[in-house]
Amino acid sequence: SAKANGKGCYQLLTSELQQQAMSRLQLENDLRRAIQNQEFSLYYQPIIALSHSQKLGFEALIRWHHPQKGMIPPDQFIPVAEETGLIIELGWWVIKTALNQIEIWQEQFPGFSEIAINVNVAPQQLMLVSFSEQVQELFSHFKIKSHQIKFEITEGSLLKTGSHHIEALKRLKNLGIQFCIDDFGTGYSSLSRLHEFPIDTLKIDRSFVRQIGSNQGEIELIRTIITLAHGLGMDVVAEGIETKSQLNQLSLLGCEWGQGFLFSKPLNSIDATQYLVALLTSKWKQERVKALLM
Ligand code: C2E
Ligand code: MG
Ligand code: MG
Ligand code: MG
Numbered sequence: 001s002a003k004a005n006g007k008g009c010y011q012l013l014t015s016e017l018q019q020q021a022m023s024r025l026q027l028e029n030d031l032r033r034a035i036q037n038q039e040f041s042l043y044y045q046p047i048i049a050l051s052h053s054q055k056l057g058f059e060a061l062i063r064w065h066h067p068q069k070g071m072i073p074p075d076q077f078i079p080v081a082e083e084t085g086l087i088i089e090l091g092w093w094v095i096k097t098a099l100n101q102i103e104i105w106q107e108q109f110p111g112f113s114e115i116a117i118n119v120n121v122a123p124q125q126l127m128l129v130s131f132s133e134q135v136q137e138l139f140s141h142f143k144i145k146s147h148q149i150k151f152e153i154t155e156g157s158l159l160k161t162g163s164h165h166i167e168a169l170k171r172l173k174n175l176g177i178q179f180c181i182d183d184f185g186t187g188y189s190s191l192s193r194l195h196e197f198p199i200d201t202l203k204i205d206r207s208f209v210r211q212i213g214s215n216q217g218e219i220e221l222i223r224t225i226i227t228l229a230h231g232l233g234m235d236v237v238a239e240g241i242e243t244k245s246q247l248n249q250l251s252l253l254g255c256e257w258g259q260g261f262l263f264s265k266p267l268n269s270i271d272a273t274q275y276l277v278a279l280l281t282s283k284w285k286q287e288r289v290k291a292l293l294m
Contacts, residue, residue, distance in 0.1 A: 119150070147177070204238045212249050
């Protein structure tokens, strides 16, 4: 009967919800264990200057090497880490590891002082009352310059900030630490508040870059974003560049930086070091960018 069917539906739903809750709980427990056992590593994806600048950046991207499930991508565990607050402990580990990597590269490649690493910072961590003090404390343990780290913050997380957070960001900014708006254009827009934040760089989301070539309207949108950024004194990174034609267009539009599989996928620290070696032992980068632009 209909009644029996309804009940069956309900049971199906609860068991599905139960299953979801179970696997969430399992993921949460797994995460706690993984933090204890240090099952994480940072990968580094090059951020290439499209101009003739010798600067080079990397974005640090976390990877979880699960003992049974293998590599778990961040999209599958960062949201849970954020909901449970575990992101804060994980976030400090990420910053510390990135600072350590910069210090190592600096020792390996003295004279090349322009290596910078972008670190994604979750809103929960950014809005800690002690965030700026703790960052300063961490920095005091490393022999690196503050401009070599850049915090990536999403639009959405900026929107959550109050004036006291903005003050804390400005204190860090005054120390030389830089900020980048991540995934620009995907959140609901904070255009009217954009100038309030001490932002150095705007990162155009990959969903825009992907449309280049198939959609002329998209190019106009990107042109507008770049003009806006430059007007506010920010430089621009385009993320998710996969084709030469995307690179060409972005370069023509005056975008300063590019990141994407066209240049390189995220690399583990050994491969990222190899990438640096190749870059520094030749005029490799200029040639590569030039070749790609042709
Ligand atoms: P995101 O910060 O926007 O990072 C860029 C993502 O785009 C990375 O995915 C990167 O591998 C991917 N990507 C870069 N170039 C290309 C391309 O040309 N094509 C395609 N298809 N993808 C490209 P990933 O590493 O899976 O990270 C996903 C998201 O997880 C990040 O997005 C970020 O929001 C979050 N995340 C990663 N690491 C951390 C971290 O250490 N802390 C926090 N809080 N979040 C992180
Ligand atoms: Mg990012
Ligand atoms: Mg991004
Ligand atoms: Mg993104």
